Amino acid sequence: MMFPRSIRDAISEVGVILSRRDQARLASIVLATTALAGIEVASLATIASFMLLVTDPGQAGDNWILSTIQSQFDPTSDIIYAGLVGGVLILSVVLRNIIAAGVTWYRLSVVEGLRETVASRLLASYLSQPFSFFYRINSATIAKNVTHEIDDFVSTYMNGIVLLASDVIVSGAIILFMIVQSPGAALIILVSTGALAGTVIVILKNRLGQMGHTHRKLNETRLKLVNESIGSIKEIRLLRRERYFYDLFSRTFRRLTDLHVRYQLMLESPRYILEVAIIIGLFSVFATLVWTSGSIAQAAPSAAVIVLACYRLTPIAHRIVNTFGSLRFNTAIRTAIAEVLVQRGRELEVLERPPVTPLPFRDRITMTAVGFDYDNREGALKEIDLTIRAGESVGIVGRSGAGKTTLVDVMLGLLEPTSGSVWIDDRKLDATAHESWSASVAYVPQFVFLTDASLAHNIAFGLNDDEIDRDLVEDVAHLAQLDDLIAQLPDGLDTVIGEGGNRLSGGQRQRIGIARAFYQDCALLVLDEATSALDTVTESAIQDAIHARRGLITQVVIAHRLTTVKECDRIIVMDAGRIVATGDYETLERDSPHFHALINVHAGPGK
Template identity: 35%
Template sequence: MSIVSGVLEPFKRLYEILPVTSKRGLTLVVILSLVASLFETASVASILPFMAIVMDPSILTEYRWAEELLASLGLHTQQAAIIAAGVLTVLVLGIGNVVTAANLWLQTRYLASARRDLATELFTGYLYLPYSFHIQRDTSSLGRVLGGDVESAIGGFLASLLSVISKGLSGIVLITLIVVVDPLVALGTVLVLGCGYMLVYRLIRIKQVTLGAKMVQASTTVGRTALEGLSGIKELRVLGRENASTVEYNKSMTELMATQASNSLASAMPRYVIEVFAYAGIVAVTLAFVLKGEGTAAIPSLALYALAGNRLVPIFQQLFAAAITIKYHTRAVESLEADLAIVRNRQTDTDENQIGALAFKTQIQLTGLSFKYPSADRLALNNITLTIPQNQSIGLVGKTGSGKTTLADVLLGLYSPASGEIKIDGVPLNSQNERAWRKRVGYVPQTVFLTNASIEKNIALGMAEEQIDIEAVKRAARMAQAEEFINQLPDGYGTIVGERGVKLSGGQRQRLGIARALYHNPDVLVFDEATSALDGMTEDAVMQAVQDLSQERTMILIAHRLRTVQACDRIVMLDSGVIVADGTYEELVSTSEPFQRLAGNGLREVQ
């Protein structure tokens, strides 16, 4: 790979993953880097005329324009001219440093905004990706991408690329300056510094790629271990297994820190080798001038070389460190590229992309519907044909793995069927109207997700605080029979429920889940084994709330216990993704052998 392609290839990769807003800002950053490099060179170059004037003030008389300029400024003595030259040199250096500081400030701001924009784009994209994506990916890996990989790509990869651009431009202009003064010295400088760093870089670049891969893996493990340990604290405490989780976390952190330490060491160590060659070069140049008998006449040039060398050594060091860092963070960029390709190629599922409201006045109709999970060998739903009239309650029963939850997920528009279709009042459900359909559906899962926020915010989940309709919150709580216990809490609807609702009982959490489902006043309510984890008395209280709602809404209840669905208008039994029975409880008990076997379990839990 050529040097040019070696520089451009990572820049091209990074440019492609940047959000559009960050791409626009990158141009300004590059332009300011060029300006800063020119000012840095000017500050170095200004030392040459200053030292020449100091060594021989009469040199000014050799240039008519210099004499005229000094006269116009009222500088009529050599001492005044030397002072003016010194002030000008300091002024140029000061302006150069101000521009360099401004460039650093802009780069820092730009990197922060790029990190924010990229993480936000990914997070938003994840939220809108198909539900099947989230089933196949664990949250710890997504968290690593949003946190660690974005930080590596922007704070590591992009920051290093900007360093390559900024310091590379400065190095090129400084070397050009030395070439103008003395081509042989410039050639020697490039050979000593460039070849030295190139040799070391080639020796360790492969190791950096390996370290980067280990860093990504270790970051994932650290995040997963921490999440699992803190989420399962109750079970770990009861089992007395805290130490096992600690050992695994410590092992992952040790590997992560080891890779980061190795990367830092690889970036810093070459400096101490190259500095020896750099300063040996300065000594050699000085000796060369002395041996040539140039003596004090060479002092201005030596001052220039010394100052330029003092700037070039850290420039080469930073370029080398940037190249090593780019290699180290390559795997994180690859991870981002993969997820961004998925996110950016997704079919947009937003309110703006919907064709409008989807009416539900008569029935939901499923015809020949089949579905298979991406990684499965067999159909989870096989040729399902079912009609659900408006305001009818339907119970879905069957053993574990029969397809009950999958059918509910398809009805919710979370999965698209492999074949067949769903029609709402004769209108096919598709990607253009599924969000409109979900606005008409309320969903209560077996385990209600609660955030560490107030009851009000949990009922109106996902709504900005200023957009929450408190009257709708109270109405939903009242319909879910949650109002009584909420009013007994110290802060009422402002009570913080704790992480995952740990400050509430199981029945209270479920009733908040029902209230959340009712907040937007849906036409259809889906209960996915929403009472299976409750005791009998609590389940009766929750189911009473459900039955009170069934008169004016279409209800779909996935049953863990048969008594939960006994009062439903119809019961649909599934087995291996196929409907094997459909009718009222009394009809199925009388005519359906599969249901009779289920009912014959003495209303025990369905396993």
């Protein structure tokens, strides 16, 4: 049997998102619900027996439950008989409710447990993405997917699937009970409610799917606006642009609110239609029973059973329609999560990385005819031929957008060249060598990322307390000229420095980044505008510390301030993705028009 495409897509994507263990636990919920459906029918049969005893005692002998009570207990009076039947009724209802509560608890514990497992796998999957992936996605999108989207997916989508399966099983059991009791009546109810429910689902299907896509986009915009507002608070205050960001956020939230109102209205409206349909169906059933039996008294027992079954079926029918609508609304979330997790197992490679041996680097780094294209820009690097000797100090300069950082990212193995190749000694830097090469390099960016943790944790970065070498932390902090900062902090190296190091100056943040690089036992040290935020005295002191390692490690320095690279063994000048000149400072100053233009820019007008 072929399922509709939407159902096939749902099964496929949920299979990608959930592990086999999670799928097995969800299947166990369905089994538990099947058992509950049987108990539900038994409870209905007991209630129907009690109603038969009340409305038509003369037919009690034809009822299996009532006749069993009579034969087993042989009551001596109607009071005892009624008490026994009532006791069985109460016991069946209590038993049903206890089991229903247990199944509900198990369902919630399993479904809510998905929140942690799916969110953790999703974050791990993001961490395993190629470096170029992060050029194409907004950080607010990642934050939203790992937090809000996971919450919606678990609480609404997965919980909805389990509820839908449970409700279908229970309603199927109730309908089967109705068919056994009165086939004609069951047919009338099924036609009146089933056709209507199916029509409502078809009408809502496409509309809710489109609304779900819009909801995701608005949620993403809302989170992005909050991040941008807080991240640019200094500029907002100075430029007095609070109103601009406030209005953007308010308009987005207003659209989101309007969409939520329409969504909830579309989910709630079918209930009123279904209730009318069931009332009409019940009236038709009662009229049919009276007509076929010849009197109201004869029709009453069967009608009472049908009313009771419909009483249980009505909220379930509404919940099925409601859940289906909710699933359609959240289809976009399911698809977005599945797209990230589609390569099952890749996230485990990130989490379970064994210790690696640093890639030996004793002779040279060679880049041969290297080219690189970003998705939205071709020719970021063009035909790069470059050799860097071990122990050499190399400066890279050029205008903004010349390709300096891209060149270094390819050299570090973060970006895979579109053309050409990179070699470390005689080993090609391909996917099999990335892990060991990353253990051989250290990198200091222009803007150092700091976590809301202690200074020691930010220097060691990504290590637990028992993994941090405190002596080494102190040594590299001294090399990075952090002694004065540590002396000022209340708890020294154990002081929490705040989100993004917001309690520190720009120069202090840079020095922490440099200490972090020194903490790594690296063969290649890359400084990407790493001293641009430092005063000249501190920069000179740190450069002395870096130069002290000259010959011991290979250094690549990206700089706009040409004095930063003046002492390098060799300077590479880049322009428009190409290497246009190379040599020492004096040679380039004399012979390279590109380098001379950079000197004039930094010297200022008229100098």
